[in-house]
Amino acid sequence: MRSLHALSVVLSVGVASIGVESLSIPFQKRASPHSSWVRLSTQNPDDDPFGFQNINNNIYTGTLEVSGQPFIVQIDTGSSDLWLDTKGTRLQGLTDTGVVGSILYVDGTGAVGNIDLGNVTWGEFTVEQQAFINAPGSNATAGGQIQGLLGVGPPLLSNVDAALSASKSKADGSSFLDNVFAFYPDEPNFMTFYLSRSEVGTIDGGEFTIGDVVQNFSDITQTPKLNVVSPDNWFTFMDAVNINGDQLYGGSLGSPEVKVPDNQTLILLDSGTSLSTAPPDYVDAMYKNLPNASFDDESGFYIVPCDSKVNVSMVFGENEFPMHPIDLILPAAIDDDGSVVCVGVFTYAPDNAGVDFILGDAFLRNVYSLFDFGNWAKVGDGFPFMQILSVTDIEKAWAEFDTLNKARLDAFVASHSSSSSSSTTSDATAASTQARPPISTSKSGSGIKDASGALADSDSSSSSVDLSNVLRLSYIIIGMLGLIVVLLIGAVVTMVVRNRRSGGKGYKTLHDPVPPSHEKPYQSSYSDYTTPYADGGH
Known part of the structure; x- marks a missing residue:
């Protein structure tokens, strides 16, 4: 039985629930x-x-x-x-x-x-x-x-x-x-x-x-305000995603309470989420066409070469916020031959999630972010809003990726070189056998759009995919699942790699993403909203 080494894949996500204001305390x-x-x-x-x-x-x-x-x-x-x-x-x-x-x-x-x-x-x-x-x-x-x-x-x-x-x-x-x-x-x-x-x-x-801004990033107060469109979540609307030069927009999975404007998507900025989630078409556009990349139904991850470079920027109004390519690929496990197995940071958002994108730490490391509570605070007024200021120079990031990535992979291997005990394997086996209900996902019927505004061809059929691991890694449950989660992911990645070598059917290629799309000015609205996670769990 092989050893598992995935100790740096710790997920994190926040939790939503309903509360009531009360009196102040000393x-x-x-x-x-x-x-x-x-x-x-x-x-x-x-x-x-x-x-x-x-x-x-x-x-x-x-x-x-x-x-x-x-x-x-x-x-x-x-x-x-x-x-x-x-x-x-x-x-x-x-x-x-x-x-x-x-x-x-x-x-x-x-x-x-x-x-x-x-x-x-x-x-x-x-x-x-x-x-x-x-x-x-x-x-x-x-x-x-x-x-x-x-x-x-x-x-x-x-x-x-x-x-x-x-x-x-x-x-x-x-x-x-x-x-x-x-x-x-x-x-x-x-x-x-x-x-x-x-x-x-x-x-x-x-x-x-x-109540203060970092001196070097004081320009954030001059950036456009992203209006919060929920009374109990840092939700706002996003206009597009630029992926390897193709600007994609639309294709919202929908929300039970927030009406998402045509051609926009609903996003959450969440410091409690390690990775990020997105509608399937966007994730496919990021990783599907990378050489030797494959999607694994069982884990919900794209398995990609560790030297993969993806150019992704989030678009809000007229402004683009690029992500460093080092934040789009993640070392996840050590293979039998000693090589590192890597996965894509973005995973599929279930179509019943109530939000299209959860932009976690992987994105937030690329911006300086401001969260204004407005009238959410007992002593506040005005609607809450967010502001973000890009801190990533994409040309510099692209040029330094190879050096940074090699250092990261070397550190990953070194940190796990002595972690091959049988107890680790047994813990992972126990974790991987815990029963978790599958979550059915389907492609958005509307699809993301091309530059002409026409709907691109999209596979509208539903497929049953066990996304429990995706939920653990990047959806709103909580980001401190620790060693059990890490070992579970390691076990899945290990099984995937072994299955690939034996000619198994662990990988499934999905449909092509849509061509370049369209940018439209930022707009938002505020409406009554009750979080779909009001029961306190996800």
């Missing part, structure tokens, strides 16, 4: 050498009290304290709750609300426990009696790489607030960030992300700010 700010708003930054790690870190380009974390105990937590724009795995710690001074909170994910992981109130400190800020789910022994901690999650998404996503409100508890369930905003009602209610890129391992996360 909040204090520690003494700071800065202005009233503190930049959460790792520009100089020695001066960073916030512990903003990048773990293998998969999870971006901060370090907060509860009752003086440190916890490494993922920072997630796709959720709004704080939950902590407190196993092995003894927290003093907590108040038990008597209400149980839960965040459950489709793969069976989750955080369940009493909703407690305690003093939570992140860097210069302390919120007294902050509500959080005390979940000792949670199995959603990425194999122990993190100890919880800090949601910095829309307040209405809060499971904690919803549970406390439903129980008629007088405890405040507001999110940590909403409490921060409430303490400074005259200051702007926005946050920004500048995500770092690593070859392998844990490095500084880049820069994360609240």
Whole structure:
């Protein structure tokens, strides 16, 4: 039995749920050498009290304290709750609300426990009696790489607030960030992300700010505002995707609540998602025609040569936001001959997802992003919006890809050279046998369009594809499934490679993507919307 080496494929996704606003709670700010708003930054790690870190380009974390105990937590724009795995710690001074909170994910992981109130400190800020789910022994901690999650998404996503409100508890369930905003009602209610890129391992996360912008990227305030089209998700509309010089547009899979304008698609910017998802036609256009690339029905990934270079840019209005080619291909496993097996970062979005594109960290590393909460915040006004500023020079990125990719592959092989124990194999086998319901996907009947605006030929037949692994890797469940997920992906990729060598039928070539398309000015609308994930799971 072969060894499995896929330890750098950790997925991450955020969670959506419905919550209700409640009263503010005591909040204090520690003494700071800065202005009233503190930049959460790792520009100089020695001066960073916030512990903003990048773990293998998969999870971006901060370090907060509860009752003086440190916890490494993922920072997630796709959720709004704080939950902590407190196993092995003894927290003093907590108040038990008597209400149980839960965040459950489709793969069976989750955080369940009493909703407690305690003093939570992140860097210069302390919120007294902050509500959080005390979940000792949670199995959603990425194999122990993190100890919880800090949601910095829309307040209405809060499971904690919803549970406390439903129980008629007088405890405040507001999110940590909403409490921060409430303490400074005259200051702007926005946050920004500048995500770092690593070859392998844990490095500084880049820069994360609240109420301030990174000096080198101050031009972001002059970029077009992307209007948020949902009251409880960072949803907006995108105009097109430029793939290897072909500009494709349209072909939305549809949303049960948000009306997607003709020729546009609905997208989510999610720091809690490691990879990205897209409608099948777009994914095919990215990877299908690469030499020796094949799509695997079983895993839901395109298996591609590791030296593949894809030129992809997201188009919002008149502006294109290119992705570095290093962010479009991912090392996933080590083959029997010692070579690295790579997969495409974009995977199929199910047609019942409620959103067309989830643009996770793979995309967000290529932009400086600003999220303004507007009237989502208790003290805010105006509609929420997002702004993005390109930080990728595509010509430089294209020229440096070969050098960066070789370094990444060498690091990947080196980091897994001693990971061939039988226990790893048995863990992967157990993980791969867990029952997961298949999700049926079908091509969009409308299809993406060419430059003339005519519908391109598209296979409209449905095919049953087990996308549980895709969901684990890039859809909205949660991005901290850890070692089990990693080994599962490794097992699938291993099986795929072996099947290919034995002449098996593990690969299925899909239909051709449509030709170049069309760009139209950015437009959006705001409408009432209830997240399709209101039950708290995906």
